[in-house]
Amino acid sequence: MALSSTARLPAAKSAGPAGRTRRRLAPYGFLAPFFVLFAAFGLFPLLYTAYVSLHRVELQTSEQMDWLGLQNYTRLLDDPFFWNALRNTFTIGVLSTVPQLLIALGLAHLLNYRLRGRTFFRVAMLMPYATSVAAATLVFAQLFGRDYGLINWTLSSLRIHPVDWQASTWASQFGVSAIVTWRWTGYNALIYLAGMQSIPGELYESAAVDGASRWQQFRHVTIPGLRPTIVFTVVVSTIGATQLFGEPLLYEGNSGGGISHQYQTLGLYLYEQGWTFFHLGRAAAVAWVMFLLIVVLALLNAAIAARRNRTDR
Amino acid sequence: MATPRVRRSTAALGSTVLATALLLTACSSSGGTGSKDSADGKVTLTVDLFGTFGFKEAGLYDEYMKLHPNVTIKQTDTQDEGQYWQALQTKLAGGGGLADIQGLEVGRVASVVKKQADKFTDLKTLGIGDVNDGLVDWKGAAIKTADGKVLGAGTDIGPEAICYRTDLFKAAGLPTDRTELAAKWSTWQGYLDLGKQYAAKAEAGNAWTDSAAGMFTAEVGQQKVRYSDESGKAVYDSSPAVQTAWADATKLVADGLSAKLAQWTPEWNKAFTTGKFATLSCPAWMIGYIKGQAGEGATGKWDIAAGPGKTGNWGGSYLAIPRTAKHPKEAAELIKWLNAKEQQATLFTKQGSFPSSTGAQEAIKDVKDPYFNNAPIGQIFSESAKAMPAQVLGTDDGVIGKAFTDALGEVERTNTAPDTAWKHALDNVKKANGN
Numbered sequence A: 001m002a003l004s005s006t007a008r009l010p011a012a013k014s015a016g017p018a019g020r021t022r023r024r025l026a027p028y029g030f031l032a033p034f035f036v037l038f039a040a041f042g043l044f045p046l047l048y049t050a051y052v053s054l055h056r057v058e059l060q061t062s063e064q065m066d067w068l069g070l071q072n073y074t075r076l077l078d079d080p081f082f083w084n085a086l087r088n089t090f091t092i093g094v095l096s097t098v099p100q101l102l103i104a105l106g107l108a109h110l111l112n113y114r115l116r117g118r119t120f121f122r123v124a125m126l127m128p129y130a131t132s133v134a135a136a137t138l139v140f141a142q143l144f145g146r147d148y149g150l151i152n153w154t155l156s157s158l159r160i161h162p163v164d165w166q167a168s169t170w171a172s173q174f175g176v177s178a179i180v181t182w183r184w185t186g187y188n189a190l191i192y193l194a195g196m197q198s199i200p201g202e203l204y205e206s207a208a209v210d211g212a213s214r215w216q217q218f219r220h221v222t223i224p225g226l227r228p229t230i231v232f233t234v235v236v237s238t239i240g241a242t243q244l245f246g247e248p249l250l251y252e253g254n255s256g257g258g259i260s261h262q263y264q265t266l267g268l269y270l271y272e273q274g275w276t277f278f279h280l281g282r283a284a285a286v287a288w289v290m291f292l293l294i295v296v297l298a299l300l301n302a303a304i305a306a307r308r309n310r311t312d313r
Numbered sequence B: 001m002a003t004p005r006v007r008r009s010t011a012a013l014g015s016t017v018l019a020t021a022l023l024l025t026a027c028s029s030s031g032g033t034g035s036k037d038s039a040d041g042k043v044t045l046t047v048d049l050f051g052t053f054g055f056k057e058a059g060l061y062d063e064y065m066k067l068h069p070n071v072t073i074k075q076t077d078t079q080d081e082g083q084y085w086q087a088l089q090t091k092l093a094g095g096g097g098l099a100d101i102q103g104l105e106v107g108r109v110a111s112v113v114k115k116q117a118d119k120f121t122d123l124k125t126l127g128i129g130d131v132n133d134g135l136v137d138w139k140g141a142a143i144k145t146a147d148g149k150v151l152g153a154g155t156d157i158g159p160e161a162i163c164y165r166t167d168l169f170k171a172a173g174l175p176t177d178r179t180e181l182a183a184k185w186s187t188w189q190g191y192l193d194l195g196k197q198y199a200a201k202a203e204a205g206n207a208w209t210d211s212a213a214g215m216f217t218a219e220v221g222q223q224k225v226r227y228s229d230e231s232g233k234a235v236y237d238s239s240p241a242v243q244t245a246w247a248d249a250t251k252l253v254a255d256g257l258s259a260k261l262a263q264w265t266p267e268w269n270k271a272f273t274t275g276k277f278a279t280l281s282c283p284a285w286m287i288g289y290i291k292g293q294a295g296e297g298a299t300g301k302w303d304i305a306a307g308p309g310k311t312g313n314w315g316g317s318y319l320a321i322p323r324t325a326k327h328p329k330e331a332a333e334l335i336k337w338l339n340a341k342e343q344q345a346t347l348f349t350k351q352g353s354f355p356s357s358t359g360a361q362e363a364i365k366d367v368k369d370p371y372f373n374n375a376p377i378g379q380i381f382s383e384s385a386k387a388m389p390a391q392v393l394g395t396d397d398g399v400i401g402k403a404f405t406d407a408l409g410e411v412e413r414t415n416t417a418p419d420t421a422w423k424h425a426l427d428n429v430k431k432a433n434g435n
Helices: A001-007 A010-015 A015-051 A071-078 A082-112 A116-130 A133-145 A150-157 A169-197 A201-209 A214-242 A246-253 A266-276 A279-311 B003-032 B060-067 B081-094 B106-115 B137-141 B164-172 B178-184 B186-203 B212-220 B240-254 B266-274 B285-296 B326-340 B339-353 B358-363 B377-386 B397-413 B416-432
Strands: B043-050 B072-079 B100-107 B154-166 B208-211 B277-283 B300-303 B313-318
Touching: A010 A279, A010 B208, A010 B339, A071 A279, A071 B164, A082 A116, A116 A169, A116 B186, A133 A150, A133 A169, A169 A214, A169 A246, A169 B164, A214 A279, A266 A279, A266 B081, A279 B266, B043 B081, B060 B072, B060 B164, B060 B326, B060 B339, B072 B081, B072 B100, B072 B326, B072 B416, B081 B100, B081 B397, B100 B106, B100 B266, B100 B300, B100 B326, B106 B313, B106 B397, B137 B154, B154 B164, B154 B326, B154 B339, B154 B377, B186 B208, B186 B212, B186 B240, B186 B277, B212 B240, B212 B277, B212 B397, B240 B397, B240 B416, B266 B285, B277 B285, B277 B313, B285 B300, B300 B377, B313 B326, B326 B339, B339 B358
Parallel strands: B043 B072, B043 B100, B208 B277
Antiparallel strands: B100 B313, B154 B277, B154 B300, B154 B313
């Protein structure tokens, strides 16, 4: 629409055929930088990784590549550590994504009211997101420290038995999830807030006239109005959870994901294969499995969302 | 109308190109820690190390720069050797970002010699092929390839002893005299027995030693064959060295003598100041580490005695010059100087890193350390070094060692049965090596 209306402008008419071609090509010119960069830093590595994943390649002798076919992939399926990492990625993903999105929704709802100093609160929400993973994780690792951590100190002063937040399976997964939740809740809250503000105020007014309580307004006006936003945040959080890496890596400084691999995610498993054990081919196979997993999860999300929309109508 | 728009698009394209160019140059310049030199013959040598080598702390760089006014030395340092090694391997594979001199841990040299001989400069081609001649025999042999290339220069070795807290010993009614203690813990069983005596009287939460891993590593380090035998065959699951050390370390846990700390973590570092443990397996280089962690405030609280078996080797390092080094000649001169017996002796006196040079070992026999109650560290570590076995080094020693210490962590921190944890350790090694 916009393009055809500009084409009708008098100045455009005066331009010769050369000008018209140039104008038709201009959008491609604007798009080109992204696609050139994407090809160089996105597509090429992706395809090259696929190529590497079909070979035996060791980091220490990386010039040498032996064809293996799909062996790196079939080997993964036999590897209990792979399944362990997949399971951990799932449990940590659920432990962090679910509370994160629920809290974000609640916070956004509160911020949507006319509050004194709400700009301050909105900016404050984004602060954790602006903090680097490394800094946040190091602080949390101190808080969760077994002997000198603040959390265990509080627990023991309440006469509750202190917890080994790094060695125990559930406690360590909870610790890692807490960092993720802390970092991303505010970010999601702001996205929800933006979504909420596009819901017309009249809906709330008429709901209020009908005698709906705030909770009822939230359930029957806000949530349905936010559905596309919620689908978006779920997709983005799922992708983020599948790729979880920095937090578990720095949580204890153990690249194996803890002494029993109790919080080793797929990202850490990939890193361990490639940069602790130097099996680049296997690491590439893990990378591709993760990529496919994310594609499947995204499609699944989209399918669920589409179904929901259809049944609504 | 058309012209400004075109101009704008060119400007946009131009700025994108510029941004891309900046991005690319940023990448390439951050990839190189290599040095830039001015035309007047000044040379900046880069040195990349792990842990605490102590050259800087002992003032050796300053002295060298005074002797060679045209040379500036820049050192970078990664505390954790595991992380350092990973970064080094990535840089070697990529061929960029390497310093003129890179440190190598003894547990890694077999891997370097067998797999990466082409990535480091043969020191013979730089005229310092004899740099390892004055060292203990095995030190130089370990860094020599089958066809005679010398890939690095040996710096220190890690003779073992036990460091202990005299104040905590006194409070628990144990003797504090080093000869008396050395006699009591002349075997690992004696060490465990004394630990039980300590635990009976010590305050709650105040353990005998820091970790099962420390004891395990020290005990394994006392045998010639550890994780693989002379033919290069993996024997970690059957070698008596590993099995007895495992049995003793799990006994330590069962007796409740471990503070259950993971070595090299912030919690471990903090425990040095709070007195959470009373003894620590102490290779010579640990002296510098204790001083760094416990600080000046703990002067006189620590002491050192000869440990069980009175020998063993834990760690030690080499300096190597990567193929891509910018100033191999100058780097070789620096290495030769740092490695000379005078400098190795200074390093021990000031930092505790025990010399691999036999000449320096002669010179430091009478050194005492005021921080450790004037303990005769020269004598204690010299005796430990004299009885030291020429360890057989395997290509995967680092990975195997970590698998076992992680598994001991499971035993002490998650109450895993020792047999189950042992299986985990074997699984982990297989995971690292299996095809």
